[in-house]
Amino acid sequence: MxxxxxxxxxxxxxxxxxxxxxxxxxxxxxxxxxxxxxxxxxxxxxxxxxxxxxxxxxxxxxxxxxxxxxxxxxxxxxxxxxxxxxxxxxxxxxxxxxxxxxxxxxxxxxxxxxxxxxxxxxxxxxxxxxxxxxxxxxxxxxxxxxxxxxxxxxxxxxxxxxxxxxxxxxxxxxxxxxxxxAPVEQVLPLVKQLSREAAINSLRFQFHLPMEKATEYVDGLRRRLRVSSFSIAEFLGVEEG
Structure with missing residues (x-):
């Protein structure tokens, strides 16, 4: 943080x-x-x-x-x-x-x-x-x-x-x-484990976020996870599965 x-x-x-x-x-x-x-x-x-x-x-x-x-x-x-x-x-x-x-x-x-x-x-x-x-x-x-x-x-x-x-x-x-x-340490596992739609719904109903903000939050974390995964794979010289 x-x-x-x-x-x-x-x-x-x-x-x-x-x-x-x-x-x-x-x-x-x-x-x-x-x-x-x-x-x-x-x-x-x-x-x-x-x-x-x-x-x-x-x-x-x-x-x-x-x-x-x-x-x-x-x-x-x-x-x-x-x-x-x-x-x-x-x-x-x-x-x-x-x-x-x-x-x-x-x-x-x-x-x-x-x-x-x-x-x-x-x-x-x-x-x-x-x-x-x-x-x-x-x-x-x-x-x-x-x-x-x-x-x-x-x-x-x-x-x-x-x-x-x-x-x-x-x-x-x-x-x-x-x-x-919706602390990121609680939200990140949901974003990793669930589909985009399921994660958005979880943030809406579990953390009571408005639809717009739940969507922005999930999409932002998904982008960061993709960048992180790509960087690690690139560093190790391996292809993502």
Whole structure:
């Protein structure tokens, strides 16, 4: 497991991958400063309206896109919006995916920066001032991202992700969510032993993953297994049976 993935998974400290939506929220809200908000339709405008009523300001670009969930954060605190009308598998994955964004994009960088600089770095993390050249160099070498205000909601004209950085952020949040809800050490034997369709169904019913994510997970592991098998066979100079 990559170090960034292991760090995020350990931070989330989820003990039961089969937990209900309610139990997931209890776990994450106890672990982090996150407030869950269930609304019937999740859009930037709906989240903007909810937030600006309580704390005036422009939190999101109000593009007319619907989402399964949104996460807003400010100074180490998060607000998790999720659609209370979707089915349980979608709700579960959405909650964990959005919490993963908070952990990866806000919680881990803040903790790492504070461990290096102490509280004097807070104005930088909170967007009140730019880092000094010395701070910027140290943050770079400590692998603390400086794009803490990246707009993960930005989309292009066709509705796709607006930048490669957003694509990478979404992929990383998915990786964390999958590892928490369906740990690879439990899923890999199923992928090895079962047909593609049977493995997908097992992830849907045993681990309660949405169909789309179960399919992506199985296909991704099958590709990695083929590459691994080919590399070993090539190294040994033998043909696969």
């Amino acid at each position: 990559e170090s960034w993935l292991q760090e995020a998974v350990e931070a989330c400290a989820l003990k039961d991958c089969h937990a209900s939506v309610h139990d997931l929220l209890d776990c994450f809200c106890g672990q982090f400063s996150v407030v869950p908000v269930a609304i019937p339709k999740v859009t930037q405008q709906a989240a903007q309206d909810w937030l600006s009523f309580r704390r005036p300001g422009q939190w999101f670009t109000t593009e007319p896109h619907s989402h399964h969930g949104l996460m807003a954060w400010w100074r180490g605190h998060g607000i998790l919006f999720y659609n209370k009308q979707t089915k349980a598998p979608e709700q579960r994955f959405t909650v964990v995916h959005e919490v993963a964004h908070f952990v990866l994009e806000e919680w881990v960088p803040r903790r790492r920066a504070l461990s290096v600089f102490g509280p004097e770095i807070l104005p930088v993390l909170d967007g009140e001032r730019a880092p000094s050249p010395e701070e910027a160099l140290t943050l770079f070498f400590e692998q603390v991202p400086l794009n803490l205000s990246m707009d993960l909601m930005a989309r292009d004209e066709s509705g796709g992700y607006a930048s490669r950085d957003i694509v990478l952020a979404e992929h990383r949040a998915d990786r964390v969510a999958l590892e928490l809800l």
